[in-house]
């Protein structure tokens with residue numbers, strides 16, 4: 044995806060059109076590691092129920108870990124007038140070469156409902172397809188109906204595969220999938 048797209052039709056955004064004025068989706072590079080760390084820790088603090096990891100775990104990551112994450116070329120930030128208002132990342136699960144899994148999806152509360160989330164997923168779709176992936180997957184924690192609704196609107200469907208949520212094994216999470224080609 045290009046850095047700027049409309050949430051509705053994939054066409055280049057016109058900066059004068061609300062709600063997208065000033066919104067850009069940008070790939071993260073190694074030098075962005077402090078920004079990545081900050082937004083990821085913000086996300087884990089704001090929505091601990093939504094993620095498989097925890098703030099307690101990731102607050103302890105060293106600079107090298109953040110640099111590696113940032114430099115992997117698989118993370119995007121949403122910026123609105125200079126502020127970071129969203130994050131998404133993806134990776135290849137071992138043994139699932141045709142797939143890429145969306146992780147770390149987060150939109151700052153003030154930017155929710157604005158189309159940012161769809162733009163972040165579109166960025167991952169394009170990047171994963173460019174790597175040759177055929178399917179995009181993700182896990183949604185039970186009770187996270189807002190995320191579930193977003194992903195279903197974007198074409199993801201439940202695979203029926205379930206597992207304990209790593210950050211809270213008393214709860215479950217379900218795998219969703221979207222065919223890319």
Ligand SMILES: CC(C)(COP(=O)(O)OP(=O)(O)OC[C@H]1O[C@@H](n2cnc3c(N)ncnc32)[C@H](O)[C@@H]1OP(=O)(O)O)[C@@H](O)C(=O)NCCC(=O)NCCS
Pocket residue numbers: 090093094147148149150151154155156157158159160161181182183184187188189190192193196
């Ligand atoms: C999940 C998240 C990324 C979605 O971004 P968003 O900007 O809120 O998404 P949108 O508003 O575009 O779409 C959310 C949908 O859920 C609906 N919704 C809002 N609140 C809801 C609720 N409490 N229950 C069910 N659906 C809800 C919205 O109406 C919208 O559906 P619609 O377009 O059919 O009307 C964002 O809410 C977030 O960061 N949440 C915390 C972290 C998280 O859950 N990450 C995902 C991990 S899988």
